[in-house]
Amino acid sequence: MKLITTIHLGIGFILLMFCIVTLGYVQQTRQVRTDLNDVLLATSTIKLSESAQKNLIDMETGFRGYLLTGEETFLEPYTEGSTGFFLQLAQLDSLTQGLPTQNRMVHEIREKARSWITTFAEPLRLAKAKAPTSQAANAQYDFLFKATAQKAVGKQLMDSMRTKFSVIEQDEEVAKQMRLEELNNSFGRVNYIAIGLTLLAILAGILVSYMIGKSISRRFIRMTALANSIANGNYQVALVDDRKDEISSLTKSLNKMAAKLQESFAHLTKVNKELDQFAYVVSHDLKAPLRAINNLAEWISEDLTEKDPEIIQNLTMMRGRVHRMENLINGILDYSRVGRKELxxxxxxxxxxxxxxxxxxxxxxxxxxxxxxxxxxxxxxxxxxxxxxxxxxxxxxxxxxxxxxxxxxxxxxxxxxxxxxxxxxxxxxxxxxxxxxxxxxxxxxxxxxxxxxxxxxxxxxxxxxxxxxxxxxxxxxxxxxxxxxxxxxxxxxxxxxxxxxxxxx
CATH class of the missing domain: 3.30.565.10 (Histidine kinase-like ATPase, C-terminal domain)
Known part of the structure; x- marks a missing residue:
């Protein structure tokens, strides 16, 4: 596998872990939102129930005031409460669509409220309004009042509706507390899961980075050692790298370079030896005739019977030239040896x-x-x-x-x-x-x-x-x-x- 592919896979794994973290967080957020909506629904249901009961009390109180005084002003709370009550029941009906028990009780309350109005409140109200007109109408009202109001027919219907409202409120309060607890648990799970998955992603990233870095570092250390070996003059050290990636190609190039250098070094050693041998031969072959010339000049000078100053001067000059030539040969040899001989x-x-x-x-x-x-x-x-x-x-x-x-x-x-x-x-x-x-x-x-x-x-x-x-x-x-x-x-x-x-x- 190529090195760049390994790095891409490592990065991809780390990104995958962060995606899992994000998905987990999103999922828990959805659960939190659901629990929060349920809490809000329960709260709204309880508030509507309390408001509906208030309207129910207004209806009952206004109707009783009218029966006691005959003043129609007492019917205003009765009329307004009735209108608001049925509107709130419609809202409760809508809110409790997913709650079969509560929804059934809402329907029962609506039926009992209609029964209280049609069988109790409205007949009495109409009879009360006609009572002053005739003796018979008044007798009819007294009969109806004794048959219903005195026998607590209306009160029984009201008590039944209040009981059902209480059951709805208790159920919703229990559900609300349960959902609040679930909401708190969801918040806790969100934190734990987010922190846990984030730490897991970080640890995975560190582990992948460490493994890739250590692998690359170890191989580069080996290549550095090979380069130092080459620089130290040891060209016979080679690396074995079976991985087929970019570093393997570099390792093969270093091995090839070391082999080439070894070949060149062997050739250079051979050439240097030949050059040293040649320099020795040249030095010997050149110095030998120079020494012979110097000796001959010295012998001629000694054998002269007449010491002609000009001849002596020429011989001395010739011997000086011979010494200069010898020094020149030595200088050339010294120059050629610089850098070729280990000291x-x-x-x-x-x-x-x-x-x-x-x-x-x-x-x-x-x-x-x-x-x-x-x-x-x-x-x-x-x-x-x-x-x-x-x-x-x-x-x-x-x-x-x-x-x-x-x-x-x-x-x-x-x-x-x-x-x-x-x-x-x-x-x-x-x-x-x-x-x-x-x-x-x-x-x-x-x-x-x-x-x-x-x-x-x-x-x-x-x-x-x-x-x-x-x-x-x-x-x-x-x-x-x-x-x-x-x-x-x-x-x-x-x-x-x-x-x-x-x-x-």
């Missing part, structure tokens, strides 16, 4: 090395060499650093225009390098020669004036650049010269083969 790394004091170089070079008595700043302790190839320092000091003596002078050596610490400076008070170097002097076989003066191969600064430049530093000149004609070069503070520490194998494992 041991040691820790040494630059101050002590400067003292050693000064003693070995044996400058003219009039020259003074001083270190004007503290010198660091380096861990690097001592031989290479000595060669750079000694060459710069030697040039300061050799090319000075006087028999005495001052040479100052300074050091400045930078972030990753030490910057060294070798300053003299010699004739200086014109601007146009600042780059030229670092070229092979380049000299500022004719070789007959100053004996030189023109290779020394080229070797210095190559050594410094091989170490990752830079070298340059700050000088003007007649104002002395400052040779500046940078040298890395520490050699790059690469992993050992044991550390690499442990990382890969």
């Amino acid at each position: 041991p790394t040691t820790t040494f004091s630059v101050q002590d090395l400067l003292k050693e170089a000064t003693e070995n070079l044996s400058p003219p008595a009039g020259f003074k060499i001083t270190a004007t700043t503290p010198m660091p302790v380096l861990s690097t190839e001592r031989t290479l650093f000595y060669q750079v320092l000694a060459n710069l000091l030697s040039n300061a003596f050799k090319y000075h225009h006087l028999q005495e002078g001052n040479v100052q050596v300074r050091c400045t610490e930078l972030a990753d390098f030490y910057q060294f400076e070798v300053e003299d008070d010699g004739p200086g170097i014109p601007q146009e020669y600042h780059q030229r002097v670092f070229g092979m076989f380049q000299t500022m003066e004719a070789r007959d004036v100053k004996e030189s191969t023109g290779v020394g600064l080229a070797i210095v430049k190559k050594i410094v650049e091989e170490k990752g530093g830079e070298i340059w000149i700050e000088s003007e004609k007649g104002q002395g010269s400052i040779f500046k070069f940078t040298w890395p503070k520490d050699k790059v520490e690469l992993r050992t083969e044991k550390e690499i194998n442990e990382a890969i494992a």
